[in-house]
Amino acid sequence: MDRILLAHGSGGKLYHQLIEEVFLPAFGNKHLNQLNDSAVCPVANGLIAMTTDSFVVQPLFFPGGDIGRLAVCGTVNDLAMSGATPRYLTLGMIIEADFPFADLKKICASIAEAASEAGVQIVTGDTKVVQKGHGDGIYINTAGVGELSEALDLSQRTIEAGDVIICSGEIASHGIAVMAAREGLGLKPAPLSDVAPLNGLAKALLTVVPQTKALRDPTRGGLASTLNEWAEKAGLTIEIEEEALPINKGVAATCELLGLDPLYVANEGKLLACVPAESADIALAALRSHQYGVKAAIIGKVTKDTAGRLQLATPYGGTRIIDIPAGELLPRIC
Amino acid sequence: MIDLSKRRSPQLINELKRQIELLCQNEVILAYNRPLVIMEVCGTHTASIYRYGIKSILPKQLKLVSGPGCPVCVTTNDILEKALAVACCPEVIFTSFGDMMRVPAASGSLLQRKSEGADIRIVYSPLDALKIAAENPSKQVVFFAIGFETTAPTTAAAIEKAAEKQIKNFSVISVHKTMPEALKLLLPDSKVDGLLCPGHVAAVTGAAAFDFVASELGKASAVAGFEPADIMEAIIAILQSIISGRPVLVNSYPRFVKTEASSYAVAAMNRVFKPCDATWRGLGSIPASGLALREEFAAFDALKRFPEAAQVTGADNPACRCGSVLRGELDPGDCPLMGKVCTPASPAGACMVSGEGACAAYYKYRLK
CATH class of the missing domain: 3.30.1330.10 (PurM-like, N-terminal domain)
Incomplete structure (x- = not known):
């Protein structure tokens, strides 16, 4: 049978x-x-x-x-x-x-x-x-x-100006891998999903920085969704730097080809953490010591601005607002 | 392979910015006593300009406006209602580019029909739609053919292949449009001083296809690529041309665009299509600005195959100012619906739907 x-x-x-x-x-x-x-x-x-x-x-x-x-x-x-x-x-x-x-x-x-x-x-x-x-x-x-053993306060409510946002590695791999496979895009090499269990990585971080204020795996809706939620809950604007975002070159190129913004694409093996500025270095070191956090990077910070939104600093000195995604990601025409 | 990161380097951008600032101090430019208006007519330019914040780093003497260059945006609700009617026929597998899916007509969008159970699929090329037709001989596979000279050749290739392989369950709704006739109508009465010509279209038609902008309409123009440095170099070329007093067309995108047309693509397009009058959202009917199937390929016309669906009509939302935006008369930020009634989650008009629409780009990348 x-x-x-x-x-x-x-x-x-x-x-x-x-x-x-x-x-x-x-x-x-x-x-x-x-x-x-x-x-x-x-x-x-x-x-x-x-x-x-x-x-x-x-x-x-x-x-x-x-x-x-x-x-x-x-x-x-x-x-x-x-x-x-x-x-x-x-x-x-x-x-x-x-x-x-x-x-x-x-x-x-x-x-x-x-x-x-x-x-x-x-x-x-x-x-x-x-x-x-x-x-x-x-x-x-x-x-x-x-x-x-005891509840950690990862509720995002204690987020304050000056806190640092860390991403554990290259973004957008899962969403692009699945879309490329589903639509038969025939990319070579095919982009690989990052799907992985993150309990070891999270433990490595929380052991040395138990004062971590927010922790999330940015799945559907990508980084844009998670960070918008944090900014709104904290009532403070989060600013990330375009140049600091870790992304695989092939994934970035595929996103450009399809007209997709990698900030909106799903991850299944990445975490975002918000930690106090003074703990940023040890948090980063703890993440990088783990196999799923080798490419961890500080991608931004929480600002004093009380608009409670997410914004991105471009390499040319401008900033732009990153909204929560509107719905299903749709590839563009040409 | 070209390393595009060089075309984005902050040092290069700063240098080009300095050159633009210098040119804007020239007496010819100062004598205008108002900002010079430069229009882009390619959705990808619009998206790039917003994404890289180019407007925010240009001097006040320059104003960039978006023209009718997003194929999704210039598609009328009337044709969209017909497409929705075809898509709902039980024997149909309807195929479309992704950005058409969310565009709202009065009766809904393709995405809504898909949720309700219609078999509507996103494809990346009309040849993918043809493949679906070959694999599903008991179904009627319809491709919603939108786009300018960039996508029309691939539709032509799919139709020729369907004819050759006798794949009879394939047809298209051709809404293809061509750029030159629309520009000839739009530019003479506009406040536009210079035109960023679409690099993708010019890669097919050749840069020479846009010569008329300078030689007939007297507007400085440059064929531009899509990286920030490409766009800024094209702006420099336009400023130099205006200062010289003799408007010319400059090919600022020579790494992909030649003077003459891509003979293969244009020949395929001409074999399958002939010019026809076409209705553009916001601009109305423009003679000879569309592409209709030639007689010998009429059997592949979906609207002939589904005459009842072809009878369905639709009108554009009267509150929506997309038409003024597409003519470059209204800045998306000045539309009363912007961000209130009209958002990417519930767009009132097509300019908010496509990532390349001027309103969506404005909304998404609006400055602080």
Whole structure:
């Protein structure tokens, strides 16, 4: 059998076969192996952080990653951005009938690899199969639980003038990689997605700079969206420097070609941090010491201006306002 | 390969800025006793000028205005309503360039129709649309062909290929336009002193196609590239031409633009299309400024294939001042709708939709 059938979601024999032959070998651990209605797992004393996210990316496989790695990293990163240590994930899959078994196994292997890298366990899951034509191959939902010994104040409310904005590396890679793959742009070399678990990187930062004021992974909407939100919440204008933004040359060229602004393009393996000016150097050093933060850079600062917006300084001495994105990114005509 | 970063170097920009300031002190320029108006007629120029803040570093004696150079912006609501009607036919896969997707007609946009279930796809080239047609023989694949001489040759190539390979389920709504006739209508009665000619169009038509701007209309002009230094060098050429008292056309973009046309592209365009009258948003009907399919390719005309959709009509939003903006008479910042009623999230007119529209560029890159 090389294709998923409706019966695989029926709860019957094929359903159990799917669990025994695909899911348990990929993700098995003492909590999942119980196959109970819910997983009962220990957590350290303190607080838990919870989050959930759904993944509907097209294409399912793209240079640098796939929907499986994305589904793990997306949820792990949301936990990590609140300062939590991610521990457990749930895995819900909605699969379209006739989906190739080989692709499902590939996605599961990718989930297992990303989970192992992030140090999280898949402890429970659910699978539904929908009629052919009623889905896009596969949709994945993950929910995650993380541990916190104490709550960090990453609420952005303490942001003040003089604080420094740091970006952990080259921006816009994920969005461009997926768009190039989806639209068959045939770029050589193909841009690679940056999808990666950021809990290690976040921990490296928060260990040395616990007074970090804001932490976020700028996914959909890109840097422009996250920094606008911070500026608005703080009631202060954030100014970033065009020249300081780390970006891969190929990604920058693709953005120019398509008429897209990299500040609006999604990232899946980058974080933005707002830290007090006096901690900027050690924050930068901590990020750069981690494999996912080698190209970290200070990209801007919080100003005294109370307009609460995001602006960009051009290399020619001018500034311009960067708004929150209006909607779906659309490539231009010529 | 050309290293474009050199064309953006702050040192070079400062040097060019100094030269422009010097030229603006010339007695010929001072004698105008008002700012000199230089118009750009290419959406990519508009976007570049705003993105790099070029207006903010030029002396007060110069005023840059945007002309009708964004193909999305000059497309009328009437043709858009027809396109929406075609896109909603159940047997149709409708294909379009990305920036057309959000343009609002009275009845909605392509993006809205797509959300409602119409099969509307973004393509990067009409040849991609042709490929979709070959892969979906039971569907009618329609390409919304907009753009100037830059995109018309690729539409022509797709139609010739469709004819050759007998791909009969492919057709186009041709809204292609050509630049010279619009300029001949617009420039004589305008306050424009100099014209930045579109580098992309000139790469196809040859710089000589814009000779008439100086020789017939008496306006200084320069074919310009799209990096900040390219635009500033073209402005210098225009100022020098005005100072000399004998307006000429200068090719300031010789790394891509030749004097003569790209014979392959122009030949393809001429084989498939013939000039026709065309209606431009904000400018009205301009004789011989559009491209219609020749008789032998009439079978690829989507509006003939879908006669009911072709009957649908639409009117431009009367409150929208896009027309004045496109004629260079109104600065986007002076439009009463700007930023209040009309924003990129809910555009009132086409100039706010395309990233290359003067209003969208103004809104996005407005100065502090």
